Amino acid sequence: MVGLLLIGVAAWGKGFGIVSSIHIIGGVIAVGVFLLLIAIVGLIGALNHHQVLLFFYMVILFFVFLFQFGVSVLSALAVSFAKQEKLLNSTWRMTSDVTKENLEKQLDCCGLLNSTLDQPQFDSDFQRCKAPCKAKGQCYTCGNVMLEHSAEALKILGGVGLFFSFTEILGVWLAVRYRNQKDPRANPSAFL
Numbered sequence: 001m002v003g004l005l006l007i008g009v010a011a012w013g014k015g016f017g018i019v020s021s022i023h024i025i026g027g028v029i030a031v032g033v034f035l036l037l038i039a040i041v042g043l044i045g046a047l048n049h050h051q052v053l054l055f056f057y058m059v060i061l062f063f064v065f066l067f068q069f070g071v072s073v074l075s076a077l078a079v080s081f082a083k084q085e086k087l088l089n090s091t092w093r094m095t096s097d098v099t100k101e102n103l104e105k106q107l108d109c110c111g112l113l114n115s116t117l118d119q120p121q122f123d124s125d126f127q128r129c130k131a132p133c134k135a136k137g138q139c140y141t142c143g144n145v146m147l148e149h150s151a152e153a154l155k156i157l158g159g160v161g162l163f164f165s166f167t168e169i170l171g172v173w174l175a176v177r178y179r180n181q182k183d184p185r186a187n188p189s190a191f192l
Contacts, residue, residue: 002164003039006032035064042171046178054179058172065168072161084150088143089118097128104131104142113143 010028038060045053092100092112104110110129111122122141133139 002167003032003034003036006035038064042175046175049181051179054175058175058179061168061172061175065165065172068161068165068168072158072165079154081147081151084147084154085113085143088112088146088150092143093121100125101128101130104129107131107142107145108133108139109142109145110134110139111141111143114141 006028010025010032038057041053042057042061044050045057089112095103104125108131110131110133111125112118114122129139131139
């Protein structure tokens, strides 16, 4: 289900123009396909009572759990406001002027953060700003708008990631239990 969900969300994000980067879309779809293939391996192993397939399913799913749990905890707990602001500042400096202008129009804001460290950058961005709020005379900084959205998104991402990581560990536990059961089609007098 998680694999299908990832593939669907990536396609939805691309279809509605929410995410324009083909690298991000491709990465999310690749992870979705990988999880779908792992699920198919587990399903085949369970249907055929195949010990080796179930073992590899358990091991791979456990590593996926560790990775997803780590990323979820990192995104939900470890990314402080100061780290988000530092990342946003470094990204803003590398962004082209056209992208900045598009972002300012879309979010209805001007400049990144009005701080003493980046005052010349903020002044030049504010002069080039073509957002509708500038005509009204009341604009928020784009940094504050984006930090507000990113904090909310990180909390949601962390919570959803933690939920699905614990469903994966449940899958590992069920696979261990099922792997240790005897195949009902097997010869009852056989040792294994």
